[in-house]
Amino acid sequence: MQTLTSVLAIVAGAGAVLIVFARLLAPHIGWVADVGRNVVAQRAPLTLAIAAVATLGSLYFSESANYVPCRLCWFQRIAMYPITVVALVALIRRDLAARWYFLPMAVIGAGISTYHYLIEWGVLADSENCALFGPSCSAVWYREFGFVSMAFAALAGFVAIIVLNTVSFDSVRSPQETS
Amino acid sequence: MNTVRRSAAIALVGALAFVSACGGGDDDDTPASDGGLTSIAPSADGPDATISPDLPDAFAGMVGPVEVIGDKLPPLTTKDFTADPAAGTAAPVVIGLGYDGETVRIDAEAAGPTMVVFLAHWCAHCNAEIPVLNSLRDDDRIPDDVNVVGVSTALNPGQPNFPPDEWLDDKDWTWAAMADGVDMEAETFIAADAFGVTAFPFTVLIDANGNVAARWSGGRPPSEIASLVGALPDVA
Numbered sequence: 001m002q003t004l005t006s007v008l009a010i011v012a013g014a015g016a017v018l019i020v021f022a023r024l025l026a027p028h029i030g031w032v033a034d035v036g037r038n039v040v041a042q043r044a045p046l047t048l049a050i051a052a053v054a055t056l057g058s059l060y061f062s063e064s065a066n067y068v069p070c071r072l073c074w075f076q077r078i079a080m081y082p083i084t085v086v087a088l089v090a091l092i093r094r095d096l097a098a099r100w101y102f103l104p105m106a107v108i109g110a111g112i113s114t115y116h117y118l119i120e121w122g123v124l125a126d127s128e129n130c131a132l133f134g135p136s137c138s139a140v141w142y143r144e145f146g147f148v149s150m151a152f153a154a155l156a157g158f159v160a161i162i163v164l165n166t167v168s169f170d171s172v173r174s175p176q177e178t179s
Numbered sequence: 180m181n182t183v184r185r186s187a188a189i190a191l192v193g194a195l196a197f198v199s200a201c202g203g204g205d206d207d208d209t210p211a212s213d214g215g216l217t218s219i220a221p222s223a224d225g226p227d228a229t230i231s232p233d234l235p236d237a238f239a240g241m242v243g244p245v246e247v248i249g250d251k252l253p254p255l256t257t258k259d260f261t262a263d264p265a266a267g268t269a270a271p272v273v274i275g276l277g278y279d280g281e282t283v284r285i286d287a288e289a290a291g292p293t294m295v296v297f298l299a300h301w302c303a304h305c306n307a308e309i310p311v312l313n314s315l316r317d318d319d320r321i322p323d324d325v326n327v328v329g330v331s332t333a334l335n336p337g338q339p340n341f342p343p344d345e346w347l348d349d350k351d352w353t354w355a356a357m358a359d360g361v362d363m364e365a366e367t368f369i370a371a372d373a374f375g376v377t378a379f380p381f382t383v384l385i386d387a388n389g390n391v392a393a394r395w396s397g398g399r400p401p402s403e404i405a406s407l408v409g410a411l412p413d414v415a
Contacts, residue, residue, distance in 0.1 A: 066339050068301065129378035129397030130302035132333065139303030
C-alpha cells in the first residue's frame, strides 16, 4: 500500500509539473497545447480522483495500518477531506465555479504539507520527542523510494489539484494561428 | 502540571475505550487474567502492588504491578537541567516486574548510579533512541557500574509495535525492562507519573545517593549521553 500510494503521489506531482511545462510550451508546439487542453478539460474528475485517493489513503494508514496521525497530519486532513466532497458535488452538478471553493483549501494544505515535509527532513525544527500519547510531526512512518513520505504525498496531491484548477489553455493560440 | 495530567488522563481513557470498543475482551467486566504478568505470584522482593482487575484484557501480560516508594517528581517542564526543580531531590524508589516476571527495581541508593529510560512502543523517537543507546552499550561507553533500566510505558494496543515485550526484543534491548503499571483510578501510568514524564523517550539519571542528577525528554547524541552518564558521581 505504501508503494502504491507513493507511486500515485509521484504520478500526481509529475503530472502537475508536466502541465505547467505544457502551458509554457503550448504557444510554440501545437500538439502540446492540444494535450494540455484535453487534460485540463478533465479537471473535475481528476480533482475528485486525486482528493478521493488522498482521503482514502490517509484513512487506510491511520485506521488499518495504525500510523497515528500527528498534529500537522490532521491539519492536512482538514484541508484535503472537504475537497473530496466539494469536488464530488461539483462533478455531479457540473459546476465549473466550484474550484474557487476548494482552491483556497488546496493552497493552505500545500503550505502545511511543505512545512511538514521540511520538518521531516530536519530543515525546520520541531519537537525531538513524542508527546505523551501521540507522535511528533518529525516522526516519519515511512519514506518510500527515499523521499516519498505521507507529507510528500499530500503535497503532491495539493499541488496537482492547484495546477489542474488554475492552469488554462483557453487563451493559447496554436503556432499556425499565431503566424 | 494540571494540563499534563489532564492530557494523560484523557489519552489513557481514550486508549482504554479504544481497546474496549475494538474487542479488548468478550466481557469488559472480566478481570484481565490470561497469563503474563497477571498470573505471577508475588515474591518477597517484588512489588507490593497488584494489577487492577478493571484492566481490559488487551493489556493483560503487558502491564505490571508497580510500587512507588517516596515522593513523586514534578513533571519536567524545562530543557535546562539546572532549572529542573527535581534536580538534586530524592528520586522515588520504584519496584515492578519485567516481562518474564523478574523483579525490576529502580533504587539507585541500593544499586548505584542509575539511568532510567521511559519508552513508548508506538513512539518513533523511542524507536530511534534505542539503537543510540545500544551503540553506546556495544562500544562500552556506558560504565559497568551504571544500572540502565528501561520502563515500557504508555501502552496502547491499537498502535504500532504492540506488544512491547516483543518490540523490546526486536530492538535488542538487553538491559532490564520494567512493565509500567496503570492506575485506573488516577488514569495514569504509575512509574511514568512518579518520575514526572512529559514526553518520550524520557531519561532520568539518578546518582548513587538516590538523588536526581538530570532529566530530559527526547533523543540526544550518543556523545552527550555518554558524557552525562560519565559525569554521575561515583561512576568509575
